Amino acid sequence: MNVQTNTESKTMRELIAFRVSEQEFCVDVTKVREIRGWTPATPVPHAPNAMLGVINLRGLVLPIIDLAARIGFRPTVPSSRHAIMVVEIGQQVIGVLVDAVSEIFSVAEDKIQATPDVASDLAKKLVHGVIPAEGRMISVVSLDEIPTMSVAA
Template sequence: MSRQLITFQLGDQVLGVDIMAIREIRAWSPATPLPNVPSYVRGVVNLRGVVLPVLDLRRRLGWGDTDPSARHVIIVVHIGSQLQGIIVDAVNDIVTIAPDQMQPLPDVGDAEASRFLDGLATIEQRMILVLALDRLVERTDYADAA
């Protein structure tokens, strides 16, 4: 069965996330830092009365830190039963991938980022890293961290 992905940029890399996991895409707004959270948790923002943890996806994947600016975007996604925000450089488009376009990740040893990916999709000469959202967060109650 085909699946639809929203694709986005993180540096020179194109990543994709299942469209059904996305609640909304919003402009960057500074996050309020929290003490005692993992280093990839940038902080929290208020989303219409809901406290939303914001993850620095670049840091989580082991690709350095994001230096957010007005051009960055927060993609609000469902991870498990909680809404989370992930910081990305820009949103690209929606693509549909057939099962035969999905490939497993090559065995490249103990690469940090590979544990957060479902595989690779090739569409029109583009390689898209497909994000496994459920593996991005440690099971932590952020409310306890504050």
């Protein structure tokens, strides 16, 4: 969406912020179909460690990915306090387990800073930018990388 400020035009992005392992992340709000509470998943044999299993979402078999485990943090022990963000990645719909969803906010595209060069290649693939906001740092996540990422054991 474009918002006019005086005579100059700034491209704004609407993002949804969430927490994983005490860190803040965000994704484009248009990629999020819904947010729901934790529902126990049915394990899938021989699935990657980050895949908690599948749930039935109104007739759709939805794989649930533990984002913390997927990005190399300690695996989450899901509880009723956790949330599942149902997201669209290309033609695929998946559930992403997060600690909590905190807010929807808008930010000017020019306020998103590049991922620092000191970050690993894996981090640069996942995090497309960083937003300094009110004394905190929010990493902009590329959902396209979530299903294909491999994490070293």
